[in-house]
Amino acid sequence: MEIRKGIGVSSGVAIARCMVVDSTDYRIPRRSILNSQRGREILRVRKAFASAIRELSSLTSNKTLEESKIKDIFAVHTRFLRDKSFRKRIRDFIDKEQVTAEYAVSAILREIASHFEGIDDPYISERAADIYDIERRLLKQLLGKVKEDVEHLRDEVVIVAHDLTPTQTASFNRTFVKGFATEAGGRTSHTAIISKTMGLPAVVALGDLTSALSAESMVIIDGNRGVVVIDPDEETLRQYRHYAQQVSLFVHQLDELKDKPAETKDGVKIQLLGNIEFPEESAIVREKGGEGIGLYRTEFLYLYGGAEPTEEDHYQAYAEAVKVFPHEPVVIRTMDLGADKMPHTIARDPEANPVLGLRSIRYCLQNLGLFKMQLRAILRASVLGDVRVMFPLITNLQELRQAKMILRDVMEDLDEFAVPYNAKMPVGIMIETPSSALTANHLAPESDFFSIGTNDLIQYTLAVDRSNQHVSTLFSAAEPAIVRILRSVIHDAGKAGIGLSVCGEVASDPEYIMLLLGMGVRTLSLASPMIPEIKKIIRSVHIEDCNMLARRVATLDSQRQIKNLLRDTAGQILPDAF
Amino acid sequence: MSYEDHEIEVEIKNAQGLHMRPALQIVELAGEFNSSITVSNEKESADAKSIMQMMKMLTTYGNKLKFSAAGHDAPKALEEIRKLVEERLFDEPPGKPLERASKD
Numbered sequence: 001m002e003i004r005k006g007i008g009v010s011s012g013v014a015i016a017r018c019m020v021v022d023s024t025d026y027r028i029p030r031r032s033i034l035n036s037q038r039g040r041e042i043l044r045v046r047k048a049f050a051s052a053i054r055e056l057s058s059l060t061s062n063k064t065l066e067e068s069k070i071k072d073i074f075a076v077h078t079r080f081l082r083d084k085s086f087r088k089r090i091r092d093f094i095d096k097e098q099v100t101a102e103y104a105v106s107a108i109l110r111e112i113a114s115h116f117e118g119i120d121d122p123y124i125s126e127r128a129a130d131i132y133d134i135e136r137r138l139l140k141q142l143l144g145k146v147k148e149d150v151e152h153l154r155d156e157v158v159i160v161a162h163d164l165t166p167t168q169t170a171s172f173n174r175t176f177v178k179g180f181a182t183e184a185g186g187r188t189s190h191t192a193i194i195s196k197t198m199g200l201p202a203v204v205a206l207g208d209l210t211s212a213l214s215a216e217s218m219v220i221i222d223g224n225r226g227v228v229v230i231d232p233d234e235e236t237l238r239q240y241r242h243y244a245q246q247v248s249l250f251v252h253q254l255d256e257l258k259d260k261p262a263e264t265k266d267g268v269k270i271q272l273l274g275n276i277e278f279p280e281e282s283a284i285v286r287e288k289g290g291e292g293i294g295l296y297r298t299e300f301l302y303l304y305g306g307a308e309p310t311e312e313d314h315y316q317a318y319a320e321a322v323k324v325f326p327h328e329p330v331v332i333r334t335m336d337l338g339a340d341k342m343p344h345t346i347a348r349d350p351e352a353n354p355v356l357g358l359r360s361i362r363y364c365l366q367n368l369g370l371f372k373m374q375l376r377a378i379l380r381a382s383v384l385g386d387v388r389v390m391f392p393l394i395t396n397l398q399e400l401r402q403a404k405m406i407l408r409d410v411m412e413d414l415d416e417f418a419v420p421y422n423a424k425m426p427v428g429i430m431i432e433t434p435s436s437a438l439t440a441n442h443l444a445p446e447s448d449f450f451s452i453g454t455n456d457l458i459q460y461t462l463a464v465d466r467s468n469q470h471v472s473t474l475f476s477a478a479e480p481a482i483v484r485i486l487r488s489v490i491h492d493a494g495k496a497g498i499g500l501s502v503c504g505e506v507a508s509d510p511e512y513i514m515l516l517l518g519m520g521v522r523t524l525s526l527a528s529p530m531i532p533e534i535k536k537i538i539r540s541v542h543i544e545d546c547n548m549l550a551r552r553v554a555t556l557d558s559q560r561q562i563k564n565l566l567r568d569t570a571g572q573i574l575p576d577a578f
Numbered sequence: 579m580s581y582e583d584h585e586i587e588v589e590i591k592n593a594q595g596l597h598m599r600p601a602l603q604i605v606e607l608a609g610e611f612n613s614s615i616t617v618s619n620e621k622e623s624a625d626a627k628s629i630m631q632m633m634k635m636l637t638t639y640g641n642k643l644k645f646s647a648a649g650h651d652a653p654k655a656l657e658e659i660r661k662l663v664e665e666r667l668f669d670e671p672p673g674k675p676l677e678r679a680s681k682d
Contacts, residue, residue, distance in 0.1 A: 072598060072599040072602070075602055076602050079602055079605060079606075079629040080629050083628055083630055086628075116634070123595075123597075123637070124633065124634060127598075
């Protein structure tokens with residue numbers, strides 16, 4: 001039995017056989033195999049070669065393949081695949097190093113490629129491209145088979161990988177896939193985001209994990225504690241099975257709250273909305289009792305579509321989300337990426353500090369084509385329901401005015417073509433920078449609503465990179481500075497009479513709910529799996545207790561004092577949740 | 579059986595030189611013989627029956643390559659190779675190479 005610690009990014013417990021998955025989107029990681037598995041891996045290599053040769057032969061006999069040059073290239077590739085010394089090299093590598101077929105193929109071919117690349121003559125060094133092509137073809141066979149296995153699961157499994165792409169994760173069959181464990185990744189990686197949405201336990205950043213696994217390993221994923229247990233002994237297994245039962249009982253109880261209102265004991269109504277990345281998630285928000293979408297992060301359209309998204313891609317995604325909530329608010333945030341994250345942009349000078357650089361609204365204001373396209377799609381979707389648009393990373397009034405002006409331009413364009421849209425569509429902004437928080441009273445009169453993005457607001461205010469393991473403990477919403485800045489924004493919004501919501505992680509943190517309510521927050525937007533639990537907390541408190549708590553917190557001067565107070569208060573009011 | 583090392587030198591006479599397709603032809607031809615066949619220039623040498631190794635020997639019009647063979651069918655093997663390179667020109671057009679297209 002081995003216990004590995006990582007970061008728990010999605011709560012819950014899963015106990016199942018493991019299934020290790022690789023992806024061509026990442027470098028093939030070196031994975032060790034047991035002595036007894038060598039024969040199996042060598043057989044996989046042989047099959048992959050045979051399939052690759054068959055694939056090449058069917059490509060060359062394809063009548064539409066007129067280009068004889070391509071035929072020549074494929075003929076050479078086939079010859080490569082038939083080369084006995086090549087196959088022997090891979091076989092010997094697997095035997096000696098005890099690694100997977102994928103790794104052996106990748107390692108050997110890259111070695112050969114680098115040999116070619118090292119030769120001066122460009123005529124020869126260009127041949128490295130052929131080697132990489134052959135590598136891809138073989139890996140496709142090897143990984144394709146695994147993909148097939150994943151698509152045709154018949155037992156419950158836990159997926160283990162070096163890292164997972166959203167496409168992979170989205171394709172997993174939830175009936176059989178019970179949890180995720182990845183070697184890489186962090187709190188905000190897409191594995192984290194997607195597993196939370198799917199309601200499956202997940203632990204990331206485990207470092208080397210796959211070498212400790214065999215094909216038949218039993219794995220326990222403890223998403224609450226961020227722990228993975230490999231081949232648990234009897235006692236551990238028993239304890240976890242018991243724990244898993246309790247967790248699922250708790251979840252079941254929560255699900256019964258679905259149709260009950262999110263109201264405090266003394267009748268104060270709190271609006272609970274959902275955060276989504278994909279349109280499909282809106283159905284899950286509804287399922288969990290959410291009353292609309294408080295934050296639709298549109299970046300995923302750019303990151304994971306494959307090709308650059310068209311206006312129609314945008315529109316279809318928004319329409320799908322709105323379909324689930326035709327009468328409830330759906331807040332669409334314009335894209336929040338930086339040039340460094342955009343897969344389709346031309347490489348420009350790399351920024352030394354992309355987080356503080358040309359990203360988000362700034363990027364949009366300098367790339368009007370892209371910005372207007374998104375705005376057009378949002379406006380077109382605005383006739384389908386209560387659609388609202390939100391601009392991220394606003395730092396000052398001028399930026400807001402510019403963005404609104406562009407929006408008006410787009411409206412005029414649509415008028416020209418008689419395309420319908422909601423001319424009164426609410427326009428709001430994210431408050432996620434100290435500058436916008438401190439000048440919220442200037443911004444409020446020109447915004448229809450604020451949404452406080454606590455993740456970034458805390459980072460910028462405390463000057464802490466939450467993903468930096470050396471300082472991540474400094475990142476805390478319980479810092480007096482954060483409490484003060486939140487108070488100030490809530491006050492300014494209240495004074496201007498505009499809507500205010502909190503959409504960062506703080507909104508899904510049970511320990512902070514009372515404080516937020518006590519400070520005057522009446523709308524929360526969070527990831528769907530936590531909606532039932534947060535609703536339960538809301539239904540268990542009196543607003544007066546929340547107000548009192550907020551007043552007391554305002555007098556404290558340290559993060560620790562505040563955290564302890566929040567914890568103690570929560571523990572008293574909701575002993576079972578805590 | 580006489581196991582001497584036989585050796586010939588050939589000149590690349592087709593316009594496009596020894597690119598992938600001719601390399602493949604050599605590999606396939608060499609494979610028909612029992613002898614071990616090696617091809618070399620000043621810098622490298624390669625097993626003429628292995629496409630992977632032949633990749634190193636790609637070269638342009640006008641260059642020369644040495645082929646050596648050891649085995650009972652070595653003389654025949656080398657003769658066939660010579661015919662492929664210098665008489666059949668890999669079934670490709672002869673002459674001075676066209677200007678190589680400039681890289682974009």
